[in-house]
Each structure stands twice: as C-alpha cells, then as structure tokens.
Amino acid sequence: MSLDIAQAALQIDDMAYDLVARRSHREQRLQRAVSSLLRFPVEQYADISEDGNSTLGLLPGITESPAARCKSEATNENFSVAAADGSHIDIDRHLPVRCFLINTGIAALNYGDKPDANLYNNCLLYGNEDALVIHDPLTYRRQTIEGTLLSAKRAVEEIRALTEAVENLSPHQETLALLDGSLIMLGLVGPLNQEFVLRALVEEGFAAALDELGGIAKQRRLALASYISMPGSTEIVNAIRTVSCHYGSTEQGFCGSSQPERGPCDNCVDGIRDREIFERMLSTGERSATFTSNHPIVTQYYGDNGVAFFYINVGEEIARVEVPSWVAKDKSLLNLTHTLILDQCKRGQGYPVALMEAHEQAVINGADRRFFVQHLERVLYEKGLPTYTSEKVRSKRVRAL
Amino acid sequence: MPEQIERIAEVVEATSTEFTSQCYKLFESAPLGALVKSGGESPVFGVVHDIATLSIDPGRHTVAMGATAESVENIYDTNPQLGRLYSTRFRSLLVGYRNNGQLNRYLAPMPPKVHDHVYECQSEEVREFSNSLEFLSTLLKAPITSGDEVIASFLARASASHTDPNQFLVESGKELATLLGGQLHRLNPLLKRLSL
Numbered sequence: 001m002s003l004d005i006a007q008a009a010l011q012i013d014d015m016a017y018d019l020v021a022r023r024s025h026r027e028q029r030l031q032r033a034v035s036s037l038l039r040f041p042v043e044q045y046a047d048i049s050e051d052g053n054s055t056l057g058l059l060p061g062i063t064e065s066p067a068a069r070c071k072s073e074a075t076n077e078n079f080s081v082a083a084a085d086g087s088h089i090d091i092d093r094h095l096p097v098r099c100f101l102i103n104t105g106i107a108a109l110n111y112g113d114k115p116d117a118n119l120y121n122n123c124l125l126y127g128n129e130d131a132l133v134i135h136d137p138l139t140y141r142r143q144t145i146e147g148t149l150l151s152a153k154r155a156v157e158e159i160r161a162l163t164e165a166v167e168n169l170s171p172h173q174e175t176l177a178l179l180d181g182s183l184i185m186l187g188l189v190g191p192l193n194q195e196f197v198l199r200a201l202v203e204e205g206f207a208a209a210l211d212e213l214g215g216i217a218k219q220r221r222l223a224l225a226s227y228i229s230m231p232g233s234t235e236i237v238n239a240i241r242t243v244s245c246h247y248g249s250t251e252q253g254f255c256g257s258s259q260p261e262r263g264p265c266d267n268c269v270d271g272i273r274d275r276e277i278f279e280r281m282l283s284t285g286e287r288s289a290t291f292t293s294n295h296p297i298v299t300q301y302y303g304d305n306g307v308a309f310f311y312i313n314v315g316e317e318i319a320r321v322e323v324p325s326w327v328a329k330d331k332s333l334l335n336l337t338h339t340l341i342l343d344q345c346k347r348g349q350g351y352p353v354a355l356m357e358a359h360e361q362a363v364i365n366g367a368d369r370r371f372f373v374q375h376l377e378r379v380l381y382e383k384g385l386p387t388y389t390s391e392k393v394r395s396k397r398v399r400a401l
Numbered sequence: 402m403p404e405q406i407e408r409i410a411e412v413v414e415a416t417s418t419e420f421t422s423q424c425y426k427l428f429e430s431a432p433l434g435a436l437v438k439s440g441g442e443s444p445v446f447g448v449v450h451d452i453a454t455l456s457i458d459p460g461r462h463t464v465a466m467g468a469t470a471e472s473v474e475n476i477y478d479t480n481p482q483l484g485r486l487y488s489t490r491f492r493s494l495l496v497g498y499r500n501n502g503q504l505n506r507y508l509a510p511m512p513p514k515v516h517d518h519v520y521e522c523q524s525e526e527v528r529e530f531s532n533s534l535e536f537l538s539t540l541l542k543a544p545i546t547s548g549d550e551v552i553a554s555f556l557a558r559a560s561a562s563h564t565d566p567n568q569f570l571v572e573s574g575k576e577l578a579t580l581l582g583g584q585l586h587r588l589n590p591l592l593k594r595l596s597l
Contacts, residue, residue: 118485
C-alpha cells in the first residue's frame, strides 16, 4: 500500500472544515476588493507605483479605470486562428546518454467561406553536447538546459513554430496567433539563472520572436495573445492593497495579514486572486481594462515588447489574456483578440479550440515516453555503446520482494 | 476509353478473410453491400459489410455540439478541425480475386497489402463478378452482424448492373433457396428484401 487513503481522507475533511470556517471572512475581503476597484484612484496609484514594485508584490501599470467593462465588437467572418503548444522529455540522469526532446504542436484553423484545418507537430532531439548547454561567449561560462531552463527553451520553440505557422496562413485573412500560458517567462526568475542565460533565452529567443511577429503584424492584420485558464495572479489585488491597505506604503507595505503579532487592517484584501474580483465585475463576453506588466524580466529583456493583460469572462470561467504592447495599443487588434478568443472558447466549449488541438498535437504520453527510452537503449546497444542505467531505476523496474 | 475510377480509401488492416480500409475523405465510404477491390493488376475483391466513423484518437470522446447549429454541415464548417480528427473506415469481406486475368470467386491466397489503394468497382466489373453466384456461400457463412442485410444490399446493387435486373434477382433467389435449404427464417426475409 503506497498511500494510507484513510489517513489522507481525514486530513482532507479537516481542510474542508477550515475552508468553511474561513468562507465568510474571505467573502468580506472579496467584497472589499470589488468596492475598492470600483473607486480606484488611478492618478494617486500612478504616483505610488512609479517603479512597478513594492513589498506588497508586483504592481501592474494602470492607466484607465480598472473597473471598466468592455464588450466585443463584430469582426470579419473570414479569419484564421493559429495556436502552438509544446511538450518535452527532460534530461534524465538515469539514462546512459544526456539528451532532451521538444515536441511542438500546431493547430492552424481557417474559418469562413473556406473552412480548413491544419494540425501537425514537429519533434526535435537535442543530444549534441553543444546543444545541451547555453554558452556565454564572453566568459566561457555554461549552463545546462534542463528543468525550468528547458521549459523556457520550449516556450521559445513554441513561439518560433507559431511564427512559422502564421507565415503559412493567408495574409489576406485576419489572424489571431495564440500561445498557452504566459507571455512572460516567469520560470527564469531567480538567482540561479545568470545574465547570459536570460539574454540567450529571453532577449535573443522569446523577445526576438515577438519582434518577428510584430514585424509580420505591420504587413497584415495579425494579433498575438497568450491565454491563461484559471489564472492565479494577484497583480490587481496588489494594486488595490497599495492604495487601500492601512499598513500600505506608509509602513513600507508591511501588511498586517503577513506580519506576526499584527492583525489585518479594516481594508485588507489579502488572499484574494484577481480572477475572483473580475468574476464579480464582468458579464459573459466582457473583458476588463488592459493593464501593463511591470515584471522585471519584461522591462529588462523584452526590448520594445511590453506585455499587457486583461481578464475576460468567457462564460465558463474568468481567463487572463496577455498581449504584446503592439496589440494593446491598437484598439482594432485588441478587439480582434477579444472577439476571437470568445469565439474560440464558444467553439471549444469553454477553452480555445485551437489551443486544445495544438495541445493534442504536442502531448507526449506515458507510452511515447517509454518507447523513447526503449528505442534509445536499443539503438545504443546496436551501436555497441553502453546501455547502463542507475541502480535506483533498476530497483524500481524489478521491484523485488 | 476504360472507366477512370477514383481511389476512395487505403487498406489499414488485412487478414485472409477481410480487410479494413480508411477513407481518404470523411464519410465518403463505399456503401454497405458495395463490391470493392484492392491490389493493382491482381486485385482482391471484397463486399463492404461494416462502415464506421470514429475519433482517430481512441482516448478522445465526441461531445454533442449542435444545440444551436442549423445543420450538421454547419457544425463541420464552423469547426474545421473535426474533419481531421475523425476517420471513416469500412470493413470488406474477401469474396474473390483476379489472377492472370482469371476471376476467382473464393478466398485469395494472400490478403491485400496494408496501404494498398481501394476502389469501388464500377458496374461492368460488378456485372462480371456477379455473373456467377458461387461466392454467396462465403457471405452466408461469414461471422458478421447483419450478414443477410449485406447480401441483400449487394444483390440489389448488383442487379442494377445487369441488363435484366429482375432476372438476375430471380436467379439469386434460387441460389439462396438452395444454400439456405431448411433455414426459412433466414430465406424469407432475404427474398422479401429482394422483392421476390
């Protein structure tokens, strides 16, 4: 027996009791957050949040009323949606060879007079020693691509594949290019990743691809967006706390709810997520105002590509949509994004159908992963190369009594 | 000019007694009871007995999506990916083969090759094949569901290729009566289907 179900069930019961006990308290905070958003002092906030950071967390740029509700407008009936997603097999130290694989999936859908679909994927194995690391040409330092770094490299491959897919679509149709998740490479934040790594993956990788898509958008009607289902972000909540928390900026943001021996203030909205606020604010089909991200990785490495975001009620949930600044600044492109994301969610019964199909193309399931390892071992064996594995993996396979 | 016939499908599974074909176009299968062939100059012949349109990925299940759609065509037009996610397949019972020009109405020594093209036989070839009904016993003994319906469909379709369709059906009925002697519960509905 690997898990004592009865023991876990008791703990789940306790957790549920605790959630029920805190429900009314949470509801009060949510109502406070909604009413604070309705009377949000945009100008006062602009002065406070000048650098975009505070001890209350990351602060977004807010230039219009955050309580604004925008409706979608009709677009042309002939349009295209292209989406990219990815999956990978990471470096496994228990294997006899160091390598990783990235599989990118693409769904390119044409709607209107000539409906059509192109669903495909492309996998790339990285086994060459040089391909497994990022080099710093100045200092000769190197960092192995694995874990979060591999996830970031995958994101770069996804946006490159998306760019190629967009180029293959008719330039005469309005097009929405969609990515799954965030446009901000959050996984790279942290002291472990050195400057040259961020430059290679973000500046020369993701941001360069954003530039390329932006260039294409100058020649045709193209919007780019990333879609986050059930977002957990709290940037708007941070902004509300900045202007409403009694402990706020006057005491360097040491909020009472996060300080031992000090109770939360009367205006506390801690613990609430942005999506919960917009669930109360937006009707089905509406989007929020747009906000800009002040994430340091964007301001430092994205060049001219700022990232803006808005929340949208797609009917089944509140989603977060991130767009590059060249989309956010163009009202018609913003409307195209809004309208086509709603349309995609309607066709996909709650989730953009193009993203769903791109995911289906990209996914590497358990059987694929086992085949990959078995084939790798067989090929190495046929070439007379050692096919050892770790004793840990061997013991897991044998499971001797 | 010989008839130009269009390939409609490709063999994806083959055994000595039947083969499964995947259609190149969704829903564009040869109909139930149609005579099809596969295998170039020495083709094998089969009678279609089962047609299915299913998800290509067995792990993905179809959900209803037409509550507000005007028609089924409208659903496919507004969801163009669907055409890539389903495939139409049909299974055909092997009933004969051609070897060095000689038409044989019994099982072939080898099934068709997987990935070989599949064609629906045109009326001239259907007439030639159904000039003799010796393959009927193969169809009658085949362990398939609704086998008699398949036979009735085949004979009804084949009759249209003969100059005297009624005479062809009368002869077919006689052959069935011989083969199904003592099995009136099968014979009667079959003859009724052939309107004899």
